[in-house]
Amino acid sequence: MEVLVRFCLLLLIFLTLPSSAIAQSEVSGALAGVVFEDTDGDGRRGPGEPGLAGVVVCSRSACVQTDDGGIYEVAVEPGYRVVYVSLPDGYRAVRAYWRRVPADPFEWLVSFPLEKTPSSRAFSFIHASDTHLDEESLPRIRLLRELTEARGVDFVIITGDLIRDALRVPEETALERYELFRKEKDAFPVPVWVVPGNHENFGIERHLSGVSEDHPLYGKAMYRRFLGPTYYSFNYGGVHFVGLDTVDIADKWYYAHVDATQMSWLDEDLSMVPAETPIITFNHIPLFSAVIHGWRYYPDGGSLIEIDGREQYRHMVSNYAEVLERFVGRNYPLALGGHGHAREEILLGDRRFETRFHQTAAVVGDTGQREGMQYASGVTLYRMRDGKIEGWEFILLDEPSVPSGSVDSQS
Template sequence: MRSCRLFVFTFLILLTVFIPAVLAQDGSSAFASGVVFEDSNLNGVRDAGERGIPDVCVSNGRDIVKTKGDGSYRLPITDDTIIFVIKPSGFMTPTDSNNLPKFFYIHKPKGSPKLKYAGVLPTGPLPESVDFALYKHREPYNFQAVFFGDTQVRNRKEVAYLAHDIIEGLIGKEFSFGCTLGDIVFDDLSVYDAILPTVAQMGVTWYNVKGNHDSNYDGAPNQRLTDETFERVFGPSYYSFNYGRVHFIVLNNVYWGDGGGYKGKLDEDQIEFLKNDMRFVPSGYLVVVLTHIPFDEIENKQDVYRILESRRQVLAIAGHTHTQEHRFIGASGGWKGDNPLHVFIDGTACGCWWGGEPDELGIPHATMSDGVPNGYAIVNFDGNKYSITFVPARRPLDYQMDISAPDDVQISEVHKTIITANIFNGSSRSKVEMNVDGGEWIPMKQSGSHIWQAVLPSGIETGTHTINVRTTDMFGKVYTGRRIFRVIP
C-alpha cells in the first residue's frame, strides 16, 4: 500500500512538470515574464540598481497587462508571439541604427518558414526574463510629427528620388517622431535595406505601418505568413504608443486571410488588442489611429467603431489611395460618437508611383491623380487638439493650391468663364473665395473633395487681370493663390 502511494505521489509530481512542458511546446500554455525598467545608462541592459517601472502596459498582441510595482509582468504566449511594451508618455524606447524603435521581443523558436524574402531567424528557447528598457524623455504637450503616405520605392533609383525630393529638405527639422503609413516599398522587400538608412538621415525616431506592398505574397492566403519580413525588420505589424497627451494606435488592416488577394479588415486578434488597449487610455487623451487602408473602408469597420466612438475625438490617418482627402464620418456612415470620426488620407510621398516627366534634377513630377503634388503631412499636436499641414515636395510651404483659368477670355464670355481652384489640403470645412484685381470677394462652391469653382464676375474690362483665391482651412490657416489672365475683345 505504501509503495502504491509513493507511486501515485511520484506520478503526480511528474505530471506537474511534464504536462506544462508539453503544452509549452505546442504553444498553448506557455508564459513570458520580465521587467520594464528605467535604463539610466542607456545601454539597453538592466544593470544593478536600475529600477522597474510600474503601471506600464505590455502586450502579446492580444492581451495587455500593466506592470506591477517592481516593473514585472507576465503574459501567455505561443510559438509565434511578439511581446511588446506600449510606450508611456514621458519615456522613450531605445532605437536602432536606422532610428527604428526597439520596443518588442519576437518569440518564434523555429523561425519563419522559407519565403522569397527572409523572415525571422529561429529565436530559440524563451529567455528566462524578457525585459524592456525605457528612459525618461521630455515630451511637451505641444509637438510635431511628420507622416509620409506611401513612399513605395521599387529600387535604389527611386530611393534616390525620395532622398532628393523629400528627405534632404527635412534634415535638421524638429520633429518628435515620424511615420510611414504603409507601402514603404513596392513588392521588393529587399529594398528596405536601402530606404531605411535614407529615412534615418532625418535623425528622428521612425514608426512604420504595414501596407499591401510590404507583404510576403508567397505567404498568402495565410494572413500570419504575409508579415514575416515586416516582423523581421520592424517588429509587430500592430502596436500602440503614447506621446504627450496623445495615444497612437498602429493597425495592420491589410487582410489576406480569405484568399484571392487582400482587402481592408482587422483580424480577431487586433480587434481584441484594440479593445484591451482602449481600457488603459486616459479619458483626456486624443486617440490617433494609423493604418494603410483608410479606416472607413475596412470590412468590419462597424465593430471597430463601437470600440472607439466613446472617445471625444478620434483622428484616423491613412495612405493607400494616392490621393489627398479629409472625410468626416458621422451617423450616416455608422459612427455613433459625439463628434465625427476624422479620416485624413495623406497624400503620398511617391505621388503617382514616382511617375511623370522628370524635372531638371531628373526627379519625376509624380503629381497624383487628383492634381495634388507629391509631399507629406506635418501634424501639430497641442494637448488633445491637432492641426494638419500639407507640405508639397520641394515647394514653398505656402504653395497650397492650383488655379485653373484660360489665359485669354473673350469679353463676351467673361460671365460664363469658370475658375477652378484645387485646394490641396481642402475639406468640406474649408472656406474658399476669389476676387479679381482686389475687388469684392466671391464665395466659391465645392465640387469635389478639394475642388472649388466660381464664375468670373461681370464688368471686367479688356486688359490683363489677376485672379486672387483665398482659402481658410478647418484649422484657421489662411492661404492665397493667384492667376493672371487677359480679357480680349
C-alpha cells in the same frame, strides 16, 4: 526580494516545460520580463535603475500592465514571435519598443530598457505614406528625411506601402527591399512609426511570386521579422496613438478588414487608456474615403471581393463600423490613412463623436493618372498642443512651398 522570488518561480515553470515545447512555433505559455528606466542608456539594468509600473506590454491580442517593480507576464500564442511595449509618455525605447520572442522557451525572459525624454504638451509630427521604396525610389524617402530635419518635428508616421512591393516578387527581391527600408528608417533623426500596407505582404500573389504558403516569411511574417508588430500603440504629448493593420488576406488577395484577433487587442489596449485621453489612429487602407471606394484598377480584383459568401471592400475598411464602435464615448479627433496616393480630408459628423479622417499623398512621387485624377506627392505636418490639433499643413515634396488653398487649420 519579491522580484527575485517571482523570477525564480517563472524560471521553474520554463524548466519544467516538456522537451517537445522547444519548437517555438508550437509553444504557448507566459513570457516574462521587466520594464525599467535605463538611466545610463546602456541597454542593461544596473544598480539603482528602477522598474516602471503601469507600462502596457502586449503580444498579439494579450496585453498586461507591469506591476510596481516593472515586472510583467504576458501570454504567448503559438507561432507569434513578437512582444512589445506601448511606450509611456516621456520615455523612449533604448533599443527598440519590440522584441522577437526567443525560439527557445528557456530564454523567455525579455526586458525593455526605457530612457526618460523631455515631455511637452506641444509637439509636431509628419504623416507620410506610400514610400514604395526600392533603389529607384530611394531619393524620395531621403527627400522626406531632409524635410523632417528641416522642419524639426518630433516624429514621423508612415502609413504603409513602405517598400515597392513584396506581393508579387521572389524572396531575394523582397528581402533586399525590406533591408533597404530598415536602413533608411534608422537614418532618420527622429523616431519613425510605421504600419504595413498591402504591398508588405510577402508572396501572397503566388501565381506571380512563386512563393509557397508554407514559406516561414509568407504573408505578414516578413514584416514582423524586420519591423515588429503590425499593430501597436504609443503615447506622446498626452495623446494615445494607435497603429492599426487594415490589410487582411484571403488566399491570393488582400482586402480592407480588421480581423477578430486585432479587435481583441484593440479592446485590451483601449481598456488601459482613460476615456478622456485624445486618440489618433493611423493605418494604411483608410476607414473612410471618397476618392478610392470605386477603384477598378485590378482587372481580377476590382473594388469588391467575396469572403465567406459576403462582398467586402478591398480599398476601404469593410468592417469600419465595428472598429469605430470601440471609440464611442472617447476623445477621437483624428484618423490617418494612406493607400490612395491622394490627399483627402473628411469630417465625420457622427452624433457619438466627431472625427477627421485624413489621407495623405504618396512620397514615391508621380504615379500617373488614376480614375481620371492626377495626384501630387506630399506629406502632412500636424501641430498639437494640450491634446488638441492646433493645425495642419500639406507640404508638396516637389515644390518649395505649400500649395495655394491648402488648409492649415481646423476650420
